[in-house]
Amino acid sequence: MAKKNAFYAQSGGVTAVINASACGVIETARKHKDKIGKVYAGRNGIIGALTEELIDTTKESARAIASLRHTPSGAFGSCRYKLKSLEANKREYERLIEVFKAHNIGYFFYNGGGDSADTCYKVSQLSEKLGYPVQAIHVPKTVDNDLPITDCCPGFGSVAKYIAVSTLEASFDVASMAKTSTKVFVVEVMGRHAGWIAAAGGLVEDHGIPVVILFPEIEFDQKKFLAKVDAMVKKHGYCSVVVSEGCHYPDGKFLAEQGTRDAFGHAQLGGAAPVVANMIKEAHGYKFHWAVADYLQRAARHIASKTDVDQAYALGKSAVELAIKGQNAVMPTVDRVSDKPYKWKIGVAPLSKVANVEKFMPRDFITADGFGITAKCRTYLTPLIKGEDYPPFKDGLPQYVRLKNVAVPKKLASFKI
Amino acid sequence: MAKKNAFYAQSGGVTAVINASACGVIETARKHKDKIGKVYAGRNGIIGALTEELIDTTKESARAIASLRHTPSGAFGSCRYKLKSLEANKREYERLIEVFKAHNIGYFFYNGGGDSADTCYKVSQLSEKLGYPVQAIHVPKTVDNDLPITDCCPGFGSVAKYIAVSTLEASFDVASMAKTSTKVFVVEVMGRHAGWIAAAGGLVEDHGIPVVILFPEIEFDQKKFLAKVDAMVKKHGYCSVVVSEGCHYPDGKFLAEQGTRDAFGHAQLGGAAPVVANMIKEAHGYKFHWAVADYLQRAARHIASKTDVDQAYALGKSAVELAIKGQNAVMPTVDRVSDKPYKWKIGVAPLSKVANVEKFMPRDFITADGFGITAKCRTYLTPLIKGEDYPPFKDGLPQYVRLKNVAVPKKLASFKI
Numbered sequence: 049m050a051k052k053n054a055f056y057a058q059s060g061g062v063t064a065v066i067n068a069s070a071c072g073v074i075e076t077a078r079k080h081k082d083k084i085g086k087v088y089a090g091r092n093g094i095i096g097a098l099t100e101e102l103i104d105t106t107k108e109s110a111r112a113i114a115s116l117r118h119t120p121s122g123a124f125g126s127c128r129y130k131l132k133s134l135e136a137n138k139r140e141y142e143r144l145i146e147v148f149k150a151h152n153i154g155y156f157f158y159n160g161g162g163d164s165a166d167t168c169y170k171v172s173q174l175s176e177k178l179g180y181p182v183q184a185i186h187v188p189k190t191v192d193n194d195l196p197i198t199d200c201c202p203g204f205g206s207v208a209k210y211i212a213v214s215t216l217e218a219s220f221d222v223a224s225m226a227k228t229s230t231k232v233f234v235v236e237v238m239g240r241h242a243g244w245i246a247a248a249g250g251l252v253e254d255h256g257i258p259v260v261i262l263f264p265e266i267e268f269d270q271k272k273f274l275a276k277v278d279a280m281v282k283k284h285g286y287c288s289v290v291v292s293e294g295c296h297y298p299d300g301k302f303l304a305e306q307g308t309r310d311a312f313g314h315a316q317l318g319g320a321a322p323v324v325a326n327m328i329k330e331a332h333g334y335k336f337h338w339a340v341a342d343y344l345q346r347a348a349r350h351i352a353s354k355t356d357v358d359q360a361y362a363l364g365k366s367a368v369e370l371a372i373k374g375q376n377a378v379m380p381t382v383d384r385v386s387d388k389p390y391k392w393k394i395g396v397a398p399l400s401k402v403a404n405v406e407k408f409m410p411r412d413f414i415t416a417d418g419f420g421i422t423a424k425c426r427t428y429l430t431p432l433i434k435g436e437d438y439p440p441f442k443d444g445l446p447q448y449v450r451l452k453n454v455a456v457p458k459k460l461a462s463f464k465i
Numbered sequence: 466m467a468k469k470n471a472f473y474a475q476s477g478g479v480t481a482v483i484n485a486s487a488c489g490v491i492e493t494a495r496k497h498k499d500k501i502g503k504v505y506a507g508r509n510g511i512i513g514a515l516t517e518e519l520i521d522t523t524k525e526s527a528r529a530i531a532s533l534r535h536t537p538s539g540a541f542g543s544c545r546y547k548l549k550s551l552e553a554n555k556r557e558y559e560r561l562i563e564v565f566k567a568h569n570i571g572y573f574f575y576n577g578g579g580d581s582a583d584t585c586y587k588v589s590q591l592s593e594k595l596g597y598p599v600q601a602i603h604v605p606k607t608v609d610n611d612l613p614i615t616d617c618c619p620g621f622g623s624v625a626k627y628i629a630v631s632t633l634e635a636s637f638d639v640a641s642m643a644k645t646s647t648k649v650f651v652v653e654v655m656g657r658h659a660g661w662i663a664a665a666g667g668l669v670e671d672h673g674i675p676v677v678i679l680f681p682e683i684e685f686d687q688k689k690f691l692a693k694v695d696a697m698v699k700k701h702g703y704c705s706v707v708v709s710e711g712c713h714y715p716d717g718k719f720l721a722e723q724g725t726r727d728a729f730g731h732a733q734l735g736g737a738a739p740v741v742a743n744m745i746k747e748a749h750g751y752k753f754h755w756a757v758a759d760y761l762q763r764a765a766r767h768i769a770s771k772t773d774v775d776q777a778y779a780l781g782k783s784a785v786e787l788a789i790k791g792q793n794a795v796m797p798t799v800d801r802v803s804d805k806p807y808k809w810k811i812g813v814a815p816l817s818k819v820a821n822v823e824k825f826m827p828r829d830f831i832t833a834d835g836f837g838i839t840a841k842c843r844t845y846l847t848p849l850i851k852g853e854d855y856p857p858f859k860d861g862l863p864q865y866v867r868l869k870n871v872a873v874p875k876k877l878a879s880f881k882i
Contacts, residue, residue: 093645212862217538224542228509341756438855444668444847446630450673
């Protein structure tokens with residue numbers, strides 16, 4: 049059988065370590081040149097496959113590829129694009145096959161979250177359903193940590209570390225000012241459906257910080273929340289609040305959608321943090337500060353978790369090894385072997401069980417009152433933020449790599465998405 | 466003459482490195498026990514002196530004091546409290562003398578910004594005006610970098626580094642997503658009057674990032690700004706915007722005060738970032754994300770600038786050395802000796818020339834169009850963010866010290882502020 053090339057693409061919101069997975073895929077493929085030909089990357093994700101905008105990663109030096117390990121964001125561009133079902137949009141799948149055939153692609157590595165796992169699963173069925181032989185392996189990635197089966201998802205540990213470190217630092221700040229000034233600090237974090245990232249803020253309790261967490265899993269009870277904050281401030285002199293962007297009222301309305309209007313009547317400028325901060329001010333009169341971390345949290349490679357970087361790389365590497373072993377429709381996973389000392393190994397999950405399944409915080413990871421994390425959650429989270437893995441710096445700034453991203457010459461007619 | 470004790474207090478908003486100055490003061494005083502007795506710290510700043518709430522720093526181990534060097538926030542508590550003039554509130558000055566006398570205090574080290582320099586200057590006059598011998602030395606600190614004479618202010622370099630690193634990382638993120646999703650990222654930074662912090666965002670241009678800066682020094686011109694952003698997005702596919710909280714319209718109205726109302730009609734929830742982001746969306750339809758860094762930026766000791774930490778420590782050390790040399794009413798300064806290689810030394814400025822003077826960005830540090838920084842500004846800023854000085858970590862989090870803060874027994878009747 050002729051040696052096949054590989055296609056690799058990044059999907060959905062990028063992270064501090066998705067390029068570490070790319071590094072794992074490319075470096076491992078380069079070590080197996082007898083089995084895998086070139087690695088082509090999709091420019092801007094799967095869209096690059098559909099439009100035949102492929103990037104020839106063989107044009108990048110070993111050093112540039114190695115630098116991906118410490119570079120945040122998606123080096124080849126990403127996109128939010130979910131393939132419909134084969135029945136609903138056969139045209140797209142036929143186009144994929146056309147592109148794969150034209151460039152002799154036999155391996156499909158897709159690096160993303162839940163939606164991407166679904167797309168990857170659909171591609172893995174091309175062989176059976178449309179008679180084109182392709183092995184599709186999903187490389188997990190999502191700051192939301194909501195993929196099933198795997199113990200955790202690359203990208204999450206680093207965001208968790210960023211949120212824990214930032215909450216700790218800002219809380220120290222507020223503690224200094226609380227006597228005569230700011231008494232409450234509110235930070236808004238990502239997580240529309242699952243509260244994993246917000247939970248990481250709870251780790252600062254180990255450092256004696258009074259903190260209240262607002263999870264998307266727990267319906268917001270304003271009265272209970274305000275009483276909790278007040279009790280914290282009365283006891284400790286100050287309090288930090290970590291609010292998930294997905295925190296909502298019992299009727300499903302997000303806190304951030306409080307009907308805020310600008311001078312022109314346009315809806316909702318702010319996020320959940322200013323809403324919560326003003327609510328506290330209104331009820332108790334406490335001076336507040338608030339922050340919205342947004343992209344800063346998921347891009348913060350400078351404070352990435354070493355555990356996370358190692359796992360991101362290992363999963364990319366394993367994806368290629370699984371492909372070489374002839375596997376299809378699978379996703380390498382992180383399997384936790386032990387908590388203390390933390391040990392993990394790579395496992396394998398069938399994509400049929402991964403696609404479209406969301407993993408939420410277990411209720412016993414959240415305290416009974418709904419505002420904190422339990423010892424069980426702490427045991428789960430702590431190893432995931434462990435270890436530092438600083439990028440190299442020059443003149444005060446991290447040296448992140450920008451690839452040449454040389455285009456593979458097109459062979460086909462253009463395709464409209 | 467009997468050996469006198471020293472009083473040290475932290476004032477105003479705290480920073481990532483104000484404790485490094487405290488470390489410099491205390492460690493240096495401990496080396497000169499023949500000249501300086503105990504160092505008492507004010508609990509919550511100058512208020513601690515007025516209320517006789519003094520902290521006995523001799524109760525802290527050498528290790529704990531050394532750890533201040535890598536701990537953000539104000540270890541003894543800070544406050545926003547400006548002494549009125551001697552004429553307007555003689556009672557407070559008499560109280561200070563009463564407390565100083567009771568605790569044999571002859572040295573006053575005040576660690577703060579412009580307002581604090583003014584307070585420190587007033588205290589330095591006690592000897593002359595009220596006959597009490599005290600040497601008052603100001604230790605500069607302010608993230609705003611707006612003190613005169615000194616080349617830069619401790620606290621600024623670390624915020625500048627945080628903003629430059631964060632803008633770089635988030636810009637890499639946006640660049641990955643821009644093809645099909647977010648095209649504009651807006652981050653709001655501190656600086657009500659001076660644009661030094663915002664300017665630091667401009668350093669990412671060296672890394673090829675298209676960035677637009679909104680300074681408080683430049684009156685906001687919405688039409689020009691929107692055209693600039695549009696041109697950047699059309700050219701590069703995306704754009705980052707760094708907006709200073711102090712950015713305002715020609716009539717002085719802050720961008721953040723756009724008349725934003727919540728559902729109950731309460732004024733202004735959000736900051737400048739969401740206002741700017743929505744403005745761009747409105748005009749050009751670009752998908753955006755925005756962040757407000759707030760306390761995260763000034764507390765971010767994990768990504769502090771080594772230059773900044775070194776200078777913060779050196780200024781604390783020098784303050785004590787100046788006191789030992791018999792100086793009064795002065796502030797040690799950072800004097801820039803050369804740009805490349807960056808060299809600096811400690812100088813001395815009379816407090817009479819520091820108090821109540823604000824240093825703004827020179828116009829030639831800002832590009833002609835008002836949206837960027839010049840080569841001259843770059844030359845000034847780059848060395849200030851240079852070098853990393855990571856705190857020690859344990860279990861994924863920085864090991865910041867919390868002092869015992871043992872109270873000195875009170876000797877006087879209570880005093881109402």
